[in-house]
Amino acid sequence: MTPVQGLFLVTALAAVLSAIMVVTSPRLVHAALWLIVTLAAVAVLFILLDAAFLAMVQIVVYIGAIAILIIFTVMLTRRVMADTGPQMNRLWWLAAFIGLVLFGALVALLAQMPSWWTATPPAATESFELIVQDLGLSLVDLDRYIIPFEVASVLLLAALIGSIVLARPPADDLETGEGE
């Protein structure tokens, strides 16, 4: 066991355990915090995979924005959800069953590809900076990935506008400072 493998195992364990806590915590804020832990573990994994930029983006966007957003929403809807009562719905056993079956199926599928069970990643090609530079250039290069990039930005714009509209209070309920 090399140190990298050990690091991986620790990170993976952390990720899985915190994920399990996310889905089983009775208290939503705890679940959100456990989610943050999971996201952080995933960021570490990104670093292990030489995708430094993505790790940063993961931390900034996911943890910094999405997880915070989730916490905000939990706060906003707190009055009803008194964190009491059952957390799982009636079909939780079916969900667990499906999850286990799916996991088993995926593992079984992986067992079909013996080449992936060997240990070697290919040689590191370039340094991090070059990869990141290449990533940035590819996103604006007219011959490469500019269109997905632009479409993604439009999507974000649409989501932005949509969420503003959706989350607006009803017209007769307009308070100052809330919604437009």
Add this chain to the structure above:
Amino acid sequence: MSTELLVWLIPLPPLLAFGLIILRAHRSNRVSTGLAVGAMVLSWAMGLVVFGQAVATEHLGDHPIASSIPWLPLGPDVLEMGVLIDPLSAITLFFVVWTCLAIFVYSIGYHNFGKARDAHDKPGLPPHAGGIDPLYARFFAFISLFAFGMLTLVVADNLLLLFIGWEIMGLCSYLLIGFWFGKDSAKKAMVKAFMTTRVGDVFMLLGIAALYISTGTLSFSEILRNPETLHHLAETPAFLGLSMAGLIGLLLFAGTVGKSAQFPLHVWLPDAMEGPTPVSAMIHAATMVSAGIYLILRFFPLLSAGWHPGEPLTTTMVVIAAIGAFTALFASTIAVAQNDIKRVLAYSTISQLGYMVAAVGVGAFIAAAFHLVTHAFFKALLFLGSGSVIHGMEHGAHASHDHVDPQDMMNMGGLRRKMPWTFWTFLIGGLALSGFPLITAGFWSKDEILASAYGGNQPVVFGVLALAALLTAFYTARQIGLTFLGEPRSDAAEHAHESSRVMLAPLVVLSIFSIAAGWAGIKGDFPFIGGSIPNWVEEFLAGALVEHPAEIGFTFPPLLTSLVVALGGLGIGWLVYRRIPRGGTDPLVRWLGPVHRILRNKYYFDELYGFLFVRPAYWFAETFTYAWVDRRVIDGILHAVGRASLRLGGWLRRAIDVPVVNGFGDWVGESTKSAGRTFRVIQSGRVQAYLAAALLFTGLLLSFLLLVRP
């Protein structure tokens, strides 16, 4: 235009007139009159042309004017319809067209054409004040149809076409007797006439069938002018000891018994006087009843098959002669006691037809045919004259408000001064009927019949006919005396006046024929005048038969007998009835006493037939057929079927329709709904459940695809 074509066309104009009047023209009396009389004039003209041609043809019997067309295919044979003019039909055609034309013209005046319609006259009742008959056009339509029927019968060349004409006339007789259908007596009379002649027609139809079966044909020339066929029929035995010819002859004669009102089917003719007088003249004196005689004359070879002059008569001929002679005497006894002017003439007709039948029965073909022709003329004349008298009496009754029966002779008298033309023509007719010597046609024809009976060694027939002749002369003189001689016995007779010219002209024409027609048949060896005029009738008619009948030589006894009975009867009648005073009774009532009552009631035959036939028939119809069979049995079956159907239907509905059929329908609906209710729980509205289900099934599908079917 060939003569054959003319013969085909002769019956058609009256048929067209009938059709046109019935369909369109009946609204206009003028047009109807024009159509009917015009059509009859056409037929009359064509008939005379054909008659002229026929007379001019040598040996017309062997070369008749004939034409036929194939009409009805019957298996391998074809029934042919056609026309035939041989001596018998030629001479019949002659008198038929003359009498029919005369009567058509007379009818114009009789039904008061030109007078306004009286508002009180109802259709179906005779006009009572001299207004035009409300159903004037209908009358002309019917007599046109009748003329068509008679002319068809005369020109027919086969028995079937003859029968068609026969039946058409039967229908018209029914319609015309009941022309004034508002009168209850007329309604009864029309049915009685039709039913009685029907009895005869049934037997006649059997005869036609038997004839067709025996010979395979109904054509006159093939049967009656073919000695082998006749011989074969005469030899084939039928039953009751008759030969086939004899049986068929008797069956056909039964038709004549009905149609010509011989005993025992005579009862309809007197009642037929309910119809208007032109009807009585045409149908029941001159033409339709003559058709019966025409039939037996036509079938004389068949009736007398196996007989030769001088031999004893065959059974058939004996029957015919017996019925004829009996009827002649029987009817004349009844005529003596009748007071209605038309009834006397009706019984007289029956009696004279009996003469002709008897003549045929004793084998006197030519005499019978001769008498047929002369009788048509003078009987038509007498009836038309009586119609004129009745019209005069009706006018007188209306004028004097003395509403007595205008047809009762006891109310008449003295009309010779009031209605001279009618008187003289009626007198001529009456003298002809009685057989007044030399100058009347009736003398020559009646004498010939008596001579044939005498010469044919038939003393019984001779005697009976002579007696009948005596009575005929007597009642004729009675009739003339009561009607015209003496003084008027009622105010109506006082105020009678002569009829219009349109009614008198036919009387004059017919009286000319009543005088002159006899002179065509004077025997060659008649004393003094015989030979001066050739005996055209005998020569002409002799050709009608294959076997020329033997000439009956002249003998004195029949001549003397007929002179005695004619003059004697006329004389006695004149003496008794020339001066019956007003309010006086008939002397005969006193002399005959209770016998007179029997005679006046026609020997109670109507009552007898009523009891024997009519009432049982009514009972059978009303009680048996209607009440029992029709209502109980047939309606019972129907009601039972109805009830059973209802019950079956109800059961089907309860047991099958509602549970099974409706049930199935309902079950489909209900099961769909319940399946829906069962399955809709899947739609819980909970997204997670949907997702779980989707994943599950996707997983199943994938595992199926990857594992079971890689």
Add this chain to the structure above:
Amino acid sequence: MIPLSWYLILAAALFCIGMYGVLGRRNAIAILMGIELMLNAVNINLVAFWRYLSPQVIGGQVFTIIVFAVAASEAAVGLALIISIYRQRSTVIAEEVDLMKW
């Protein structure tokens, strides 16, 4: 040193745990958290494949960035929806939003 399969197994595990959260939790926000877990699992898969199978093609990372963008927008809209529903119905429990039931 670390076989590809280890990353893939980890990603599968995260995915299945996330799916359990999506299907099994009552609170809508918890469901969204499960969705985020699943998306992260997908990202791990993408990056691992990029690194091990075609590191010279930068498209692997680009795909991941796009997934990030989509995840972000979807989280935003989803949460906005939850808030809107919370305002209407005063509930955030997914089971209670069942107006589309029969």
